[in-house]
Amino acid sequence: DSGVTQTPKHLITATGQRVTLRCSPRSGDLSVYWYQQSLDQGLQFLIQYYNGEERAKGNILERFSAQQFPDLHSELNLSSLELGDSALYFCASSPRVQGNTIYFGEGSWLTVV
Amino acid sequence: GESVGLHLPTLSVQEGDNSIINCAYSNSASDYFIWYKQESGKGPQFIIDIRSNMDKRQGQRVTVLLNKTVKHLSLQIAATQPGDSAVYFCAENIGAGGTSYGKLTFGQGTILTVHP
Numbered sequence: 706d707s708g709v710t711q712t713p714k715h716l717i718t719a720t721g722q723r724v725t726l727r728c729s730p731r732s733g734d735l736s737v738y739w740y741q742q743s744l745d746q747g748l749q750f751l752i753q754y755y756n757g758e759e760r761a762k763g764n765i766l767e768r769f770s771a772q773q774f775p776d777l778h779s780e781l782n783l784s785s786l787e788l789g790d791s792a793l794y795f796c797a798s799s800p801r802v803q804g805n806t807i808y809f810g811e812g813s814w815l816t817v818v
Numbered sequence: 819g820e821s822v823g824l825h826l827p828t829l830s831v832q833e834g835d836n837s838i839i840n841c842a843y844s845n846s847a848s849d850y851f852i853w854y855k856q857e858s859g860k861g862p863q864f865i866i867d868i869r870s871n872m873d874k875r876q877g878q879r880v881t882v883l884l885n886k887t888v889k890h891l892s893l894q895i896a897a898t899q900p901g902d903s904a905v906y907f908c909a910e911n912i913g914a915g916g917t918s919y920g921k922l923t924f925g926q927g928t929i930l931t932v933h934p
Contacts, residue, residue: 736920748907748924761921795861803920806852809861
């Protein structure tokens with residue numbers, strides 16, 4: 706158990722809908738990361754927050770957004786969902802903004818039908 | 819551009835053998851590398867890391883080798899066990915001074931299968 710908690714573990718939703726994925730980082734970790742894993746793209750970095758502020762952005766679609774709250778938990782919002790958004794979404798956390806090990810949660814399986 | 823290159827090869831070994839998983843990276847600015855293990859239905863699990871000022875680091879049954887000259891990283895697993903069966907990813911981070919912060923770039927993964 707990495708200490709990173711993600712909810713929900715699985716969800717199925719229809720195209721055009723909006724979902725929110727939630728992440729609680731390891732105790733004491735200030736950085737939160739979101740990654741998307743799909744069969745064709747592998748593990749892709751989406752976005753990083755550090756102590757509430759966005760610090761790095763990857764190939765995150767404009768339909769997706771994230772935030773980190775004062776209690777350091779984070780949410781990833783996915784809107785206007787398309788079939789191609791079906792993937793495993795991972796949250797990860799680390800103590801600092803860079804240069805240290807990143808620990809992953811178990812992921813949220815999203816299926817868009 | 820930034821990339822850590824694995825072409826999803828498959829490595830099949832017998833229990834007790836040593837395994838070597840390879841990874842090529844392309845960004846000379848990367849200064850921190852991590853190996854992760856991912857079992858089916860689970861998140862990537864940290865195995866071992868190495869910084870660019872080192873060329874070798876050992877853990878429990880695992881060794882990571884870094885060759886910056888040819889931009890190559892390898893993971894050696896000693897006395898491989900069936901429980902080691904998983905997908906293994908290398909990842910790189912561009913460190914201090916860049917704007918990538920904690921962003922990791924992952925390779926495509928290698929499937930390791932250990933036969934009893």
